[in-house]
Amino acid sequence: MSGSHAGDGRRVVVIGAGIAGLAAAHRLVRRGARVTVLEASERVGGKLLPGEIAGARVDLGAESLLARRPEAVGLAREVGLADRLQPPATTTASLWTRGALRPMPKGHVMGVPGTAAALAGLLSDEGLARIERDADLPRTEVGDDVAVGAYVAARLGREVVDRLVEPLLGGVYAGDAYRISMRSAVPQLFAAARTHTSLTEAVREIQAQSTASARTGPVFMGIAGGVGTLPLAVAASLRAHGAEILTGTPVTGLRRAPEDGWRVTAGGRVLHADAVVVAVPAPAAARLLRAEAPGAAVELAGVEYASMALVTLAYRRAETDLPEGSGFLVPPVDGHTIKASTFASRKWGWIADENPDLVVLRTSVGRHGETEILRHDDADLVEVSRHDLRAATGLAATPVDARVTRWQDGLPQYPVGHQARVARVREHLAGLAGLAVCGAAYDGVGVPACIASAYAAADQVHGDLRAVRQLTADPVQSLHGGAGE
Structure with a gap:
């Protein structure tokens, strides 16, 4: 060499x-x-790709680091980026479901709730009642592994999977909750399911352990200039x-x-x-x-791998009025094309500080098995993103710039x-x-x-x-x- x-x-x-x-x-x-x-x-x-839109620095790939694991933030510090590590300016997110943006519920593990409380509006009355019956059901065996969706649906009903678990898992894996391994994707829940009869009780115990561990600091971290x-x-x-x-x-x-x-x-x-x-x-x-x-x-x-595309849009701030929060996730069951949107200028303070006259946001499209939408050209993906954003948030302004980043076979399936x-x-x-x-x-x-x-x-x-x-x-x-x- x-x-x-x-x-x-x-x-x-x-x-x-x-x-x-x-x-x-x-x-x-x-x-x-x-x-x-x-x-x-x-x-x-x-899959970590810095870029620009309308002169603004942005991420065109992964945009955040899980900070409760030490590896990524530790490596960033080792290579001289310690002073550029920044937590999100806001972590409040929503679900676009049943025709409205609704606050993401707290007290869940990857969308699996520990109680039916605070889920009104997200789930039907029947779905809420189904959660309450979990404590009366016999143990559901998980064996060596089980699909997240199949297990949760058996305990809490399909509505919980379709409207809570699926959008969260889809945001990570671009996959199908009814195929994704619980042992690999949600190991805490898998371990608890092996020892608990009630799933909701297991979730509450995981939440209690997390609180008792007294972990400090943000859950996620970004980097000024982009991950x-x-x-x-x-x-x-x-x-x-x-x-x-x-x-x-x-x-x-x-x-x-x-x-x-x-x-x-x-x-x-x-x-x-x-x-x-x-x-x-x-x-x-x-x-x-x-x-x-x-x-x-x-x-x-x-x-197997899933392909996806990220659509990054820049708007004039004077023409843009977005809802509060860092963005929203979209349950596939509602039939929309985008699966999520991140209000990047609101989520990352460094983007807002560097570009006071712009608002940057992005959407993602494509899940495992969804190949048809990704055959559309870039202009079509921008238009369908604008259509869904308008329906979700009322955003009707015309972007000053748009970029489509395609990740062919970007995410391995578990x-x-x-x-x-x-x-x-x-x-x-x-x-x-x-x-x-x-x-x-x-x-x-x-x-x-x-x-x-x-x-x-x-x-x-x-x-x-x-x-x-x-x-x-x-x-x-x-x-x-x-x-x-």
């Missing part, structure tokens, strides 16, 4: 420069490895520490080297590495692993059995020293989960490299053990 690297550590190739690949590289560089990152596209960052600046800062830090990042360099081959380590074919050349981290979406990982780990490749090829699939992937890879996988396809689609996955992969290959060094330095002791064994 070419390029100047700090330190005398082992050589590691990271395939993929999304936030997972960059985080893995960052971890490895800090531990003395000489790292080359290979990225097929012309930019780093993956899309995080991968740029990580990449800059990597380069400053001697790592090499090659964009426009698709990897076409990954094989174990006959002598030792791995051979990576990319950009018309072959690179030798002591270890490799594969940080690309599941279909691309499947292609790369087919030769050396065919079982893992088969499993990864079966991971159906029932997803954790078992991931476990099988890792079992197939267990015998391949110096090789690890990470990213959104495994242990969570959020930015902190992707970074945690990256750190685990980096730690794994780092441990493999240490074992090789120890074996090389003292093969007798390494093979037969030291004193006392």
Whole structure:
């Protein structure tokens, strides 16, 4: 491999420069490895994408970080963004349901309520009564896994799923609540369901535990200038520490080297590495692993993805009068096209401060299995977004600018059995020293989960490299053990 690297550590190739690949590289560089990152596209960052609209800086991909997990905010601080971390200016959100914007209820776990109180207007009288009957129902077994929608509907009725759970889960996974794994998507609820007869009682206990833990600080965090600046800062830090990042360099081959380590074919050349981290979406990982780990490749090829589009709109502030709050979610059962809208200028103080004469908002369209709407051209997606916004909020002004960002196969789906699939992937890879996988396809689609996955992969290959060094330095002791064994 070419390029100047700090330190005398082992050589590691990271395939993929999304936030997972960059985080893995960052971890490895800090531990003395000489790292080359290979990225097929012309930019780093993956689903984190900074951009502009009407001269305003915005995110065109993920816009917030879950702050109650340490990985994302911790990485931001490590790469010099500590003074730009900002919580949302408002966290009050609504549901656009039954013809009106209604406040999002409190006291729920991913839309699953602990009580029927405060749900009037969101649910019918029959739906409210159905929740109250939960305590009288016999236990519903969850087994090794169960679909969130199926379990909640059995306990509380389909109306709770269709009008509360579905819009929240859809905002995270762009998926179908009746297919999404409760074990993977809502693990707290899955664990509680295994020990509680009543679902509402389990939700209340989770809420009580959350309150008792006395967690302080915001639930979510943004970054002034956009969350899309995080991968740029990580990449800059990597380069400053001697790592090499090659964009426009698709990897076409990954094989174990006959002598030792791995051979990576990319950009018309072959690179030798002591270890490799594969940080690309599941279909691309499947292609790369087919030769050396065919079982893992088969499993990864079966991971489904949802496509979506984000429509970002800028309006003159003098012509715009939005409802209070940070935006709203949309239950699919109501038949609207958009699935959510974020009032970005209201949610993020830095956008409002930088652009006092503009109001920026965005909508999202597309769920798993909804392919027809995404065949429309950009102008159509802008128009349908404006139509739904007008119906929901009364916003009739003409935007001064609009941008459509399409995320083809952007979100991996976590159906029932997803954790078992991931476990099988890792079992197939267990015998391949110096090789690890990470990213959104495994242990969570959020930015902190992707970074945690990256750190685990980096730690794994780092441990493999240490074992090789120890074996090389003292093969007798390494093979037969030291004193006392």
